[in-house]
Amino acid sequence: MKGMEIETRSINREALAKWISLWRSEGKRILAPKKIGDQVDFASVASLDEVSLEQVQTVQSPKMAIFPRVEELFSFHSADGRVELRDRNLEALPETVVFGLRPCDAAAVAALKAIFTWDSPDSLFSARLARTTIVGVACSRADADCFCTSVGGSPGGVEGSDILLTAMGQGDYLAEIVTARGREMLQSAGALFGNAANTDKESRLAKVQAVFDPAAVASALSRLFDDAAFWEEQSRRCIGCGACAYVCPTCACFDIQDEGGISGKRLRCWDSCGFGLFTLHTSGHNPRPLQSQRWRQRLMHKFAYMPERQQVLGCVGCGRCSRACPVDMNILEHLQAAAEAKP
């Protein structure tokens, strides 16, 4: 992306529908926001008609496109006292287009990539990412839980998208071609795009006021680390259900479990630092025995440890954790409280 001019084009709704059909005919898996019952979540779709773009945000994030809830790492087969391990066929992973995700979710890919590829690259994650194209749709609306602009993003941010669409009214979209992969996408579909007459997307975007500086939050959190009373106050309501982690686009903590007996699969499954079992030793000793310490871990990991260790914030301000929390804990309020806490 760096040093590369972002090309701007336009596409109308009719052409967009054809473009999505084209992906389908090319055999690509298309994940997009879809209304299922009374909530909108990422699901496999076949046409634009199935896609919902009206909501501020989906309940769950699209991270499952590159980090599924449960995935097989390899399988094992035991017979006659011998064990054979079989690799996943990475070539068989589906080519995927994630369509209609918001700029915050697109930005979250950088955080996931940092976790899975720092130090020792994770081949399964990398293979999925290499087969994934991201076509984002900018935010024309936001709600009180959105705070992308406080963590380096914006309602029209292009970071993480290969192509970003912005609704310009009357069914027209401005298309920003951000990456080489995005330009490749256009090669087979160039005729569907026109020249962008109107590139003033700012007036179309939601307004999200920045309310904190992430560097200030990071230093406040670090300063408060040993203030047990602060963390207890912050987390008194927390029931440790892990909903925040499961809906989060950047949470990537996982468990490894075997299933299927002596001939079965080794699985990687989503996990959460909010669970007491997460760090519990077999001996009964637990380095983070209190929910307040687990809540502290959640905030520290995202706002202090990841920026220092992996040079990326672990939060994109999507607000999902606040919307999903069954006891109405609001991360924005908690971060502001940390920033304002007296030493």
Added chain:
Amino acid sequence: MSPADIFKPWLMKIESVIDEAPDVKTLRLVFVDERQGREFAFRTGQFGEYSVFGEGECTFCIASPPTRGGAIECTFRKAGRVTSALAGLEPGETIGFRGPYGNVFPIRDWENKNLLFIAGGIALPPMRSVIWNVLDLRDRYKDITIVYGARTVADLVYKRELTEWAARPDVTLVSTVDPGGETPDWQGEIGFVPAVLDKLAPASRNTIAVVCGPPVMIKFTFPVLARLGFAPEDIFTTLENRMKCGVGKCGRCNTGKYFVCKDGPVFTFAQLQNMPQEY
């Protein structure tokens, strides 16, 4: 197997099983792939993920020294799902191993120094690797003292090796059991490790201390070492946080910003003083 498959273990054949103490066993493992067995290299202090297929993985240090190749050993207590399955295996059976992971005991830096090893209970295994490593390079080190304690005489692990170390003129072994854990013919000390260490009062000058044990033993041993004049930089330990991936991704072993699996498991007391107590 490509080196990129970070979760895929090597197949290991159990060469022998040694009963160390009640519910404590040592497995001696050889690589099924002989070429890998020849190429495998690790350094003392490192750990691995051991798996029973169908049950899962478990994290243990490599309890054998790199100076004695051809096989690796792990020692564990039967406690959970995987260790219970491991404890039921017999020679000839196949398990998985991936590693080596983590940092190392910097034994090069310890040359020409006295070494004081302090271990409690099932925490002798990580120390056994480094003890044999320096004993196999004996002339590079000065006095070697081992203080080892367990709850009861039966709970002492590596009993044959304790006898061997006790008999060596170039090793001082002080073994102890908790009060009430002694047998009528027990020749060693009776008392908790920190108290026994206090009484022994080893000199701190030009000496490196290595401490492994349950959190409570470590907690009470550090102040004794400090009183004896050991600098925090000269006290080493190895942390044993719960792990799944071993490669800095699964998110559970961190203490503060440090990954025990990548930045550790070996830390100095000086490092621990600047880390949150999440271990």
